[in-house]
Amino acid sequence: MKIRICLVMAMLVAPVAMVAQAPATPPVKVGLWQSTSTVTMSGIQIPPEVVARLQAMGRPVPGGPHTTVLQSCLTAEKWQKMFGDMQQQRDQKCNLSNQQTSSAGMSADIACKSSDGRSSSTGHLEVTFVSTEKATGKAHMETTMASQPKPIVMDMNFESVFQGADCKGISPDSPQVVK
Numbered sequence: 001m002k003i004r005i006c007l008v009m010a011m012l013v014a015p016v017a018m019v020a021q022a023p024a025t026p027p028v029k030v031g032l033w034q035s036t037s038t039v040t041m042s043g044i045q046i047p048p049e050v051v052a053r054l055q056a057m058g059r060p061v062p063g064g065p066h067t068t069v070l071q072s073c074l075t076a077e078k079w080q081k082m083f084g085d086m087q088q089q090r091d092q093k094c095n096l097s098n099q100q101t102s103s104a105g106m107s108a109d110i111a112c113k114s115s116d117g118r119s120s121s122t123g124h125l126e127v128t129f130v131s132t133e134k135a136t137g138k139a140h141m142e143t144t145m146a147s148q149p150k151p152i153v154m155d156m157n158f159e160s161v162f163q164g165a166d167c168k169g170i171s172p173d174s175p176q177v178v179k
Helices: 002-012 048-056 076-087
Strands: 031-042 066-074 092-102 105-114 119-131 134-145 152-164
Touching: 066 076
Parallel strands: none
Antiparallel strands: 031 066, 031 152, 092 105, 105 119, 119 134, 134 152
């Protein structure tokens, strides 16, 4: 579950994190952004009794589509810092390759390895800048873990929409979960 959260956060910042040498000016407006992501995962081995308990508590069962809405504050400084943040996530090291960047979007392959060597992930990210106030994207990641017999596969689609110049108290380093 911790890996899923890290991957979702990585994908949500992907629109501004994938440029090795980020342009001095972001291709989107700075301020408050709201991102909606839908993640589907497969390959997770969960005992039936755990699935039953999750369902009884009204909690989502891993594997089915799960939608999250986040609000985050993008500043010019955060834009410049994001690539380094993406490559050094907590407890893992990530590398980007095959990067393609234009005013219309970005794409890259990503490979991450946990610091303890127990897991590794590979995947592909694509982001389209629909306008300066909207970005859409998708990601596909496969994670291999020592404790799982099969890889965990995550597919995500997301849309980020500019909400306004005022970040309403949300720190650039602390996105807020809305839903």
